[in-house]
Amino acid sequence: MEELQPPAHLKSRRQKEIWRKQQLDNLKARKKAHETQTPFRIAERNLQSSLPTPDQPPIVDFVNLDNNTRENRDKIQEVELHYDLHRLCPLFGESDQECPARKQKAYIHTDIDGLIFIPNPFTAAAQRKLVYNCLHNYTQSPNLSNLDAHYDIPTPGVWNLHVTNQKSNNEDSNVDSICRKESPKRQKTDNGYQNSDLVNATDQKSRPDNQNESRKSSNSALKPSELVKKLRWVTLGYQYNWTTKVYDFDNPVEFPSEAGNLSVAVAKAAEGLGYKVNDEYRWQNTYRGEDFIPEAGIVNYYQLKDTLMAHVDRSELNMEAPLISISLGHDCIYLIGGPTRNTTPTAIRLRSGDVMVMTGNARSAYHGVPKILPSAPTFLQPDIKDAQVDDWELYGEFISKARINLNIRQVNKCE
Numbered sequence: 042m043e044e045l046q047p048p049a050h051l052k053s054r055r056q057k058e059i060w061r062k063q064q065l066d067n068l069k070a071r072k073k074a075h076e077t078q079t080p081f082r083i084a085e086r087n088l089q090s091s092l093p094t095p096d097q098p099p100i101v102d103f104v105n106l107d108n109n110t111r112e113n114r115d116k117i118q119e120v121e122l123h124y125d126l127h128r129l130c131p132l133f134g135e136s137d138q139e140c141p142a143r144k145q146k147a148y149i150h151t152d153i154d155g156l157i158f159i160p161n162p163f164t165a166a167a168q169r170k171l172v173y174n175c176l177h178n179y180t181q182s183p184n185l186s187n188l189d190a191h192y193d194i195p196t197p198g199v200w201n202l203h204v205t206n207q208k209s210n211n212e213d214s215n216v217d218s219i220c221r222k223e224s225p226k227r228q229k230t231d232n233g234y235q236n237s238d239l240v241n242a243t244d245q246k247s248r249p250d251n252q253n254e255s256r257k258s259s260n261s262a263l264k265p266s267e268l269v270k271k272l273r274w275v276t277l278g279y280q281y282n283w284t285t286k287v288y289d290f291d292n293p294v295e296f297p298s299e300a301g302n303l304s305v306a307v308a309k310a311a312e313g314l315g316y317k318v319n320d321e322y323r324w325q326n327t328y329r330g331e332d333f334i335p336e337a338g339i340v341n342y343y344q345l346k347d348t349l350m351a352h353v354d355r356s357e358l359n360m361e362a363p364l365i366s367i368s369l370g371h372d373c374i375y376l377i378g379g380p381t382r383n384t385t386p387t388a389i390r391l392r393s394g395d396v397m398v399m400t401g402n403a404r405s406a407y408h409g410v411p412k413i414l415p416s417a418p419t420f421l422q423p424d425i426k427d428a429q430v431d432d433w434e435l436y437g438e439f440i441s442k443a444r445i446n447l448n449i450r451q452v453n454k455c456e
């Protein structure tokens with residue numbers, strides 16, 4: 042091993058020796074920690090490494106099938122959706138030149154029981170409309186966001202305050218900076234820090250969240266344009282309490298109809314799909330699409346360096362119903378494993394518009410987002426002219442540097 046070079050400010054031989062010993066001890070501790078890491082954590086670490094390591098897991102690409110390793114290609118199967126999604130829900134958009142006629146195709150991977158992947162079924166204009174909804178509509182009260190724990194956000198929500206400011210030429214009529222709340226005393230819970238901090242005890246986040254922000258205790262005030270960069274999630278429908286890990290059934294919030302309609306259409310089109318061997322199903326999505334009731338959701342807003350650590354979404358009373366997840370903006374690598382972190386996960390590339398349906402075992406599998414990729418779609422750039430979305434330029438500025446994930450769940454069992 043190369044001799045470690047102490048920093049120049051350490052002059053004496055003794056200081057240099059101590060420094061070298063510390064470095065070696067740190068190295069040994071890191072190595073030891075790595076040895077005890079779960080396969081899920083190892084995959085996260087390898088995917089996050091800035092150096093190409095030989096241990097990088099291959100990335101499953103359901104869109105460009107030729108991009109797969111031979112082994113993965115053999116494990117990908119095409120399945121037919123029951124409907125053209127646009128027929129079920131016009132919000133997927135009418136096929137146009139920008140987005141040629143959709144194929145009613147979906148894909149499964151034989152290592153991932155219960156996951157159904159639908160390559161982007163949206164037109165470009167429909168994606169822009171959904172970005173608009175995720176920023177303009179879903180960030181408004183009574184939906185809660187990660188910012189509410191730290192700031193007193195006025196009712197229109199941080200995004201709309203930002204838009205108002207950007208559109209006003211007059212500094213005086215600008216919405217003022219928003220003050221930070223007094224920091225509540227930090228309390229530890231059994232598995233990490235208190236919800237309002239949304240920082241996991243490990244170096245990764247339980248939600249996409251800005252760690253430094255969460256740890257700051259200053260009372261600084263921020264402009265809406267600065268705060269929108271700190272927006273990490275909002276909750277839709279039944280609001281979720283991240284501390285108690287239960288939904289707030291006492292104050293139900295109506296689920297937004299557009300996101301709800303999209304999810305019901307997906308649940309209907311994916312009904313009955315599964316993995317067949319010799320005419321027999323190994324697994325099948327038997328949940329009836331018409332029984333799917335969208336009751337809760339999360340919109341995750343990822344800046345390019347954000348990650349979402351491995352977790353299982355298990356707070357819903359109905360774990361038989363599929364969870365429907367839509368990606369917008371930058372591509373990402375998504376990891377999905379099994380019932381514990383000890384199952385080696387599969388890495389999947391998700392692009393803007395892609396839809397995943399988590400059913401059966403996949404519904405209760407560990408999953409996470411270890412990496413956002415630098416790949417903004419051209420049709421979401423700020424200079425696109427879109428007469429359907431007011432002030433698209435501002436929306437385009439946000440999404441061309443971010444990824445949004447909208448996921449939708451049924452919470453209660455069917456009557």
Ligand SMILES: O=C(O)CCC(=O)C(=O)O
Nearest residue numbers: 339341354366410446448
């Ligand atoms: O961003 C994603 O694709 C996954 C989000 C997720 O797993 C969640 O919000 O529970």
Ligand SMILES: [Fe+2]
Nearest residue numbers: 352353354408
């Ligand atoms: Fe999740």
